[in-house]
Amino acid sequence: MTEVSWSRSGGADCIRLTGLRGGADVQIRPGTAAAAGGRPPMAGRLVRDGAGLCFVPRFAFLDGTAYTVTVDGVAAAVLIRTRPDRPATTEVTAIRPTAAEVPCNLLRLYVWFSAPMSEGYAAQHIRLAGDSGEVIAGALLPGEHELWDASRRRLTLLLDPARIKRGLASHRDAGYPLRSGEPFRLVVDRGFPDARGVPLRAGAEQRYQVGGEERRHVDPGNWMLTVPAAGTSEPVQVAFGRPLDHGLLARCLQVTGPGGRPVGGTVRIGPQERSWQLVPGQVWEPGPHQLIAEPILEDLAGNSVSRVFDRDLTSPEDQPRQARPVTLPFHPR
Amino acid sequence: MGEFGLRRGRADLRSAGPITFGPAGILFLADNVAAKVFAVDVADPGPVGGSEPFDLEDVDARVGSFLGCEPGDVVIKDMAVHPLTHSVYLSVQRGHGEAAQPVLVRIGRLEGAVADVPLEDVPLAEVAIGDAPAEDDERLDITLPLGEEGEELQVGERKIRILRQPIRTSTVTDMAYVDGVLLVAGLSNEEFSSRLRRIPFPFRDKAAGSSLEIFHVSHGKWETAAPIRAFVPYDGGASILASYTCTPVVHFPLADLTHGGKAVGRTVAELGAVNQPLDMVSFVQEGQEYLLVANSAHGLVKIACRDIDGQLPLTEPKEPVGVPRETKDLQGIRRLAHLNGSHVLVLQCDDAGRQHLRSLKTASL
Numbered sequence: 001m002t003e004v005s006w007s008r009s010g011g012a013d014c015i016r017l018t019g020l021r022g023g024a025d026v027q028i029r030p031g032t033a034a035a036a037g038g039r040p041p042m043a044g045r046l047v048r049d050g051a052g053l054c055f056v057p058r059f060a061f062l063d064g065t066a067y068t069v070t071v072d073g074v075a076a077a078v079l080i081r082t083r084p085d086r087p088a089t090t091e092v093t094a095i096r097p098t099a100a101e102v103p104c105n106l107l108r109l110y111v112w113f114s115a116p117m118s119e120g121y122a123a124q125h126i127r128l129a130g131d132s133g134e135v136i137a138g139a140l141l142p143g144e145h146e147l148w149d150a151s152r153r154r155l156t157l158l159l160d161p162a163r164i165k166r167g168l169a170s171h172r173d174a175g176y177p178l179r180s181g182e183p184f185r186l187v188v189d190r191g192f193p194d195a196r197g198v199p200l201r202a203g204a205e206q207r208y209q210v211g212g213e214e215r216r217h218v219d220p221g222n223w224m225l226t227v228p229a230a231g232t233s234e235p236v237q238v239a240f241g242r243p244l245d246h247g248l249l250a251r252c253l254q255v256t257g258p259g260g261r262p263v264g265g266t267v268r269i270g271p272q273e274r275s276w277q278l279v280p281g282q283v284w285e286p287g288p289h290q291l292i293a294e295p296i297l298e299d300l301a302g303n304s305v306s307r308v309f310d311r312d313l314t315s316p317e318d319q320p321r322q323a324r325p326v327t328l329p330f331h332p333r
Numbered sequence: 334m335g336e337f338g339l340r341r342g343r344a345d346l347r348s349a350g351p352i353t354f355g356p357a358g359i360l361f362l363a364d365n366v367a368a369k370v371f372a373v374d375v376a377d378p379g380p381v382g383g384s385e386p387f388d389l390e391d392v393d394a395r396v397g398s399f400l401g402c403e404p405g406d407v408v409i410k411d412m413a414v415h416p417l418t419h420s421v422y423l424s425v426q427r428g429h430g431e432a433a434q435p436v437l438v439r440i441g442r443l444e445g446a447v448a449d450v451p452l453e454d455v456p457l458a459e460v461a462i463g464d465a466p467a468e469d470d471e472r473l474d475i476t477l478p479l480g481e482e483g484e485e486l487q488v489g490e491r492k493i494r495i496l497r498q499p500i501r502t503s504t505v506t507d508m509a510y511v512d513g514v515l516l517v518a519g520l521s522n523e524e525f526s527s528r529l530r531r532i533p534f535p536f537r538d539k540a541a542g543s544s545l546e547i548f549h550v551s552h553g554k555w556e557t558a559a560p561i562r563a564f565v566p567y568d569g570g571a572s573i574l575a576s577y578t579c580t581p582v583v584h585f586p587l588a589d590l591t592h593g594g595k596a597v598g599r600t601v602a603e604l605g606a607v608n609q610p611l612d613m614v615s616f617v618q619e620g621q622e623y624l625l626v627a628n629s630a631h632g633l634v635k636i637a638c639r640d641i642d643g644q645l646p647l648t649e650p651k652e653p654v655g656v657p658r659e660t661k662d663l664q665g666i667r668r669l670a671h672l673n674g675s676h677v678l679v680l681q682c683d684d685a686g687r688q689h690l691r692s693l694k695t696a697s698l
Contacts, residue, residue, distance in 0.1 A: 039398035118430035147522035156522040162579035167555040195430035
């Protein structure tokens with residue numbers, strides 16, 4: 001009588017078989033169908049271990065998967081790798097932009113999670129919905145390529161750029177994914193699995209009002225700078241006049257002091273991503289300082305300092321601007 | 334393999350991404366998590382391939398069976414065909430989340446046998462493709478690792494181990510090798526840009542080549558840049574046809590890429606609304622070169638290269654737009670590869686979600 005059970009061998013998980021006749025042909029396949037239509041057996045090796053024989057897989061057994069063991073072509077057992085019961089602890093920590101109103105040509109949203117997530121589920125578990133709950137179909141760029149940061153805690157979502165770009169068939173035929181004056185919500189389902197395969201502690205959503213088009217360059221020349229006093233640690237603050245992209249904002253602004261030395265300190269992005277401030281690590285020196293903006297800094301609609309999202313070749317205002325950083329000089333008072 | 338700068342070692346693959354063959358049976362594998370491209374000599378043991386078709390039903394279930402997982406835990410990220418043996422290579426993610434494991438799978442053309450390709454103690458080279466962080470970009474996502482990864486920090490009286498990982502990443506969407514250069518298209522998780530990276534091969538430096546922003550003009554009025562989703566070299570590598578996330582199909586000469594700076598491609602077609610290009614391949618039919626484009630919403634689109642060369646830039650926003658094209662009633666095709674002189678190999682997903690490898694006869698396409 002052959003007995004089959006989960007076991008360990010040589011420090012690895014294995015399936016242990018006892019009571020086998022010598023030379024028996026043992027095969028393991030995932031699933032419960034013994035025949036499995038000519039599918040190859042699971043890769044691994046059979047090793048003699050004490051009185052039994054152990055199947056040690058080349059690729060680890062997966063939780064939640066059933067394995068069918070056949071001996072000489074006859075199903076001998078089905079073993080199920082149970083999924084450990086783990087509490088839901090991961091949650092959405094932020095959805096950005098945080099602005100209450102976004103332009104109807106909004107390009108990008110970010111969702112931050114408290115722990116690493118599983119890839120491949122975003123399309124299933126994240127959607128844009130109208131106020132009455134109906135899904136705004138075709139609004140988010142469908143993608144096999146989900147845009148995660150390296151630790152799988154920040155997900156970037158793009159609205160379908162083909163529907164935002166003027167002159168393209170998609171835009172002409174389907175129009176903007178969002179409509180001015182029609183609020184929408186970004187909804188993250190509770191079922192979105194984290195990296196452990198466990199759902200979120202709770203779903204999350206953020207509601208937005210939708211304004212008109214935003215087609216202008218990001219223009220540092222129009223920013224309002226609040227200049228700190230020399231000898232203090234007051235922040236230098238800049239207000240943009242419109243919300244900018246959170247991801248880019250966090251890396252596209254820098255302050256330098258006399259001699260071009262970078263000023264270190266604590267950066268804070270203001271409410272609704274409409275402002276930015278730097279609290280210096282040391283008191284402000286007198287003398288010339290600069291706020292430097294990278295040309296790739298974008299607003300919510302993908303317009304940057306150097307170029308608008310889609311350029312009307314007949315419009316002089318749409319001409320690309322210099323691809324070099326823009327500097328705003330200031331002197332601590 | 335010394336001539337290509339390969340050294341024996343281990344390809345420490347952290348994720349499965351696009352793959353494509355280069356010279357002498359060297360396979361390029363993009364790893365988006367590690368932000369690297371590996372060049373691996375796959376030492377394919379198969380005999381030289383002929384012109385016969387190759388079909389394999391339920392390839393996802395077969396690969397899953399070999400890897401010990403259900404088809405739902407097999408994510409086929411890309412497909413490539415060995416130029417000599419015509420063995421099929423699949424870049425596979427096995428499992429999800431922290432259980433996810435990248436595997437390079439080879440399917441023998443003769444019996445359809447599934448095997449994993451060893452990535453340890455093989456001739457290989459690697460190059461970093463991470464966006465070089467801007468000098469002032471010190472943003473890192475800090476997490477508490479479970480194992481010995483990361484670095485130790487003293488916090489008060491306690492020592493904690495933290496892992497710093499970049500927030501800004503670039504995801505490779507497609508690659509092609511042309512005449513000593515690996516071309517890599519990518520999608521940033523922050524800025525919206527259209528960069529095509531040129532990496533000379535053999536890899537010379539640890540950091541990767543130059544990159545170029547490619548603009549395109551739609552209907553003579555709108556100039557934009559957008560991430561390239563899929564592209565294919567044709568005309569002996571002299572031309573590139575790229576298709577974008579926003580669906581224009583854009584032509585540019587490869588020579589334009591060597592000048593650096595900005596290049597402007599010529600929009601020759603649009604693939605239609607609420608649609609995404611997935612893959613492209615070129616093939617020859619009666620002495621003429623053609624391109625096939627796989628889409629998320631339409632059948633397979635066939636375009637004659639001579640029509641691309643003769644197509645003026647699109648200037649009028651009217652239908653039909655651009656080069657003449659035929660839409661084949663072949664749905665669910667996600668990946669395309671040149672199998673042999675007579676067939677194009679496709680990875681096709683049926684209505685039930687099952688995936689199959691099928692050969693399309695080029696003479697009847």
